[in-house]
Amino acid sequence: MSTTGMTSEDARDAHRLWTEWRERRHEKVSAPYGPLALTGTHWLADHPDGRLPGIPGHWAEAPGGAGVLLTATAEDGLRLDGEPRPLTGRALLGVDGTPATARVALGDRRLLVMRREGLWAVRDFDPRSPGRRAFAGIDAFDYDERWVREGRFRPYAQGTRTVTVENADGKERGLSVAGELSFTLGGETHVLRAGAEGDGSLWVVFADATSGVSSYRFRFLYPAVPDGKGRVRVDFNRALLPPCAFADHFICPFPPAGNALPVAVEAGERFALTR
Template sequence: MTDAADAWKQWHEERTASVSAPHGPLSLTGTHWLDDYPDGKLPAIPGSWRTDGDAVVRTLDGTETRLGADATVALGERRLVVIVREGLWGVRDFDPAAPARTAFLDSAGIDATPYDPRWAVEGRFTPYPGGSTDVRVANADGRERALGLAGELSFTLAGQEHTLQVARQADGRLWAVFADGTSGRGSYRFRFLHPAAPDAEGRTTVDLNRATLPPCAFADHFLCPFPPPGNTLPVDIEAGERNLAAPRTV
């Protein structure tokens, strides 16, 4: 218990440092889709931007630079990151001076429930027989996009069986977008969970103490998929990250 609690505390501290880093999620001030700017002029970003096949071309002072997905451009202290989603190209603007980051640094950070061993249980991953499948889900920006799901993760809490549809990441870890009985009241409206890669028999640990806020809890300009059908647990998950903490009082 002590080792697990200490490990959780370290995880929480590292997580807080990560989200509050100069170019972490709190610094995102805009996601600009190039299709919304046919003249190529993005808000408060110098140069002209256009799509060209599998890349974005930025023209600045007569010089063209071709940028692929995830390319980063320095703009003083700011960082511009090129993204692509379902064929649409955009530019994200990360600014260390973003008001959301400043407010976070002046607050108590992330409101998270201390480690409780009741929320760490064995789970079993069962891949879909036909491989991964795409499900259309609403995103935080109001658009629908495909969410690739690889299978189901089953686990038991207090004698009750639960199942979540999960994606599988490039490093083998699982990814669940879920809601529960606390969503929208005691916790943010939905959360993420990243169980470790399952073993050959599909076993992994479902540690809800490490449920995290999605990026859109930190900045409005993230896309964040909502939970797919069936991923709202009929119990109160009073564990993990819950909300952003309120500003400190003087």
Template sequence: MSTDDTARGALDADPRQEWQHWHEQRTAAVASSYGPLSLTGTYWLSDFPEGRIPAVPGLWRADGDEVVLTAGAEDAITVDGAPLIGTVRLAADHAPIHESRAESAGRRLVVLRREGEWAVRDFDPESEARRAFRGIEATPYDEKWVRPGVFRPYAESRSVRVENADGKERGLGLAGEVVFDLDGTDHSLQVAIEDDGSLWAVFADTSSGKDSYRFRFLRPAAPAADGSVTVDFNRALLPPCAFAAHFICPFPPPGNTLDAEIAAGERRVAEA
């Protein structure tokens, strides 16, 4: 191995450099054409019984397990890359935003379903929030915020009702809790399990709403076979609703507000 390769390997293994790379990638993803800054509206179809959403082209109606979209040439909507003149049935989109089926003049019209309710989301790369974005304020890496933890699964998955950013209550699925130590005191966070086995927590702390956004997300990697897991608050994330008010992020469930200050990770959207 050459000297350059050795130096490069040491750089790759440096957690500060790894964190900086993560932060830069995260900022780029947020600022991308169809990142969270581009969301200009979430429109629940139940609020538009006639099917016409003033800000969105086309006629949108819920019909059981699908949404029926009707469009004319004047709507300039494409579905799967082809102009839509007539009617098409759409299921909920699950692919990345830029791969969603419906598009109009560069805007992605994403079909969403939550607890049986249908909505259309409008992602516009020309959004005001995206143009005004100046970055994410984040605390530099500090190894003290990397804590060993243990995942303790529940015997059965649970669902709790929590308020969402749009003011409505919705169910939040929880699969267990992660227990970890901060300054000699045990803490725990209730978590969900993602499809890839990684964990997801919505949490607040004593800095929330003051020195950081009102709540944040944490996404630890999948636990090991013995339940051990790394809790790295350096990678605490701002929720999507910190970037655009049209997201319906869940608030922390009961018990997920830590009585400690987590002076780490993403803190707030940078001001212009």
């Protein structure tokens, strides 16, 4: 497997930056409202009576799909927008940004409103979740500069495409892909379908020969924004565990067709560790 021509000083800097990235990653995952805090995802369509398991109040889709209509009494103990007094009456809720900034709280818990595939849901984040208490870190392969590859991204001429993939909850959903990311491993050229973020950076869902054996069944990769010629560094040392590796209630897309590498990518995160 060839390298990317890094000098020894470049390699030391890359290793240091990777170590710092690992520390930040651990802090983010183990944060009070990080992925380990998720204890439930409740789809309103599955609860036509408006009652969600373990969550007080009445939750229903607003007329015309304009949001989620929450009806609560003081006894429910739901607080809205950080107000010290519980919500009494109705509130129209839209999509929340992050669990920490979710509009509705129940004690230390944050109830995040989300919308996927036209359906509304409420996610329950609890900093005292069993998963967060049991978390002992993220196991990862040792850093190896050989897994830093020079790649090239070629966007689709017709623009973003939607491919159907299975998700971690067993349902099939659309996954947006914007082009193809190519690179070499062991002298062979490989191509992965990649999505594009709002800032132009890439997002890849992939599997390889370690998946389900010496690492989680699939992983995510976030290469930076390609340059004007489509060139982009692909660093498998920063391959991430998907959110569903930390909590069962996340909906994670499986790799699309063609995104299973035949080689063992012994780089990046492997498993979430528990005590």
